[in-house]
Amino acid sequence: MDRLEGKVVLVTGAARGLGEVVARIGVEQGAKVLLVDVNDERGTTVAASLGERASYVHLDVRDKADWDNAVAHAQSRFGHLDVLVNNAAILMAGALETFSLEDYREVIDVNQTGAFLGMQAVIPAMRAAGRGSIINVSSTDGVQGMGGVIAYGASKWALRGMTKIAAQELGPLNIRVNSVNPGGILTEMSKGISVPGVELNGDEVQLRWALNRFGKLDEVANVILFLA
Numbered sequence: 001m002d003r004l005e006g007k008v009v010l011v012t013g014a015a016r017g018l019g020e021v022v023a024r025i026g027v028e029q030g031a032k033v034l035l036v037d038v039n040d041e042r043g044t045t046v047a048a049s050l051g052e053r054a055s056y057v058h059l060d061v062r063d064k065a066d067w068d069n070a071v072a073h074a075q076s077r078f079g080h081l082d083v084l085v086n087n088a089a090i091l092m093a094g095a096l097e098t099f100s101l102e103d104y105r106e107v108i109d110v111n112q113t114g115a116f117l118g119m120q121a122v123i124p125a126m127r128a129a130g131r132g133s134i135i136n137v138s139s140t141d142g143v144q145g146m147g148g149v150i151a152y153g154a155s156k157w158a159l160r161g162m163t164k165i166a167a168q169e170l171g172p173l174n175i176r177v178n179s180v181n182p183g184g185i186l187t188e189m190s191k192g193i194s195v196p197g198v199e200l201n202g203d204e205v206q207l208r209w210a211l212n213r214f215g216k217l218d219e220v221a222n223v224i225l226f227l228a
Helices: 017-028 040-049 064-078 101-129 150-173 217-227
Strands: 008-012 032-037 054-058 083-086 132-137 175-180
Touching (some): 017 217, 032 040, 032 064, 040 054, 064 101, 083 101, 101 150, 132 217
Parallel strands (some): 032 054, 083 132, 132 175
16 A cells, blocks of 8 residues: 555654554555654664664654754655654553642653644644644543543643644645544553553443444554544
């Protein structure tokens, strides 16, 4: 399938989990993909396994200089940049009453500020290309909320709102901005997370979802790449 032939895609959090699957399927569909992450060893290995259509650079989404470097790398390696997938995120769980300010700020910095910096960084490249698609990975926790994830939920609600505002601002530049809102997916990030009053691997949380099961990474990745 060459649905993404000619497209250059930058995927954050691409060393593992959903980001890795987005990168792999993107290459399968004809895209050239820049994988970025803070896990350099794993990210380099994944990119190497994808061949000449993929490249890896270090990027801490909280660092504006890292964003500028990644965009420049995409342009120099592949000629242009068409798609940004803001996937990188962290999840910390805990009751509102005892959740620390430091942990709250860290989640917001990665999940919300990181996406802000990413959208801001790619605008000049997408303007130059004459087109663009930004896909922000939010969550059902940014639609209906769930107890025990105050910072994560706040960041995902914010990301939905940021998406709507960015879509209105960037539409005239032929840059589309969308968010996807997956339900629960069992990844390395979510395994072992304890949410007060909820067992993540149990029936209670699955009953919140229409299909009554955890989502699969390739299902979400294909939705993201459709928007690309």
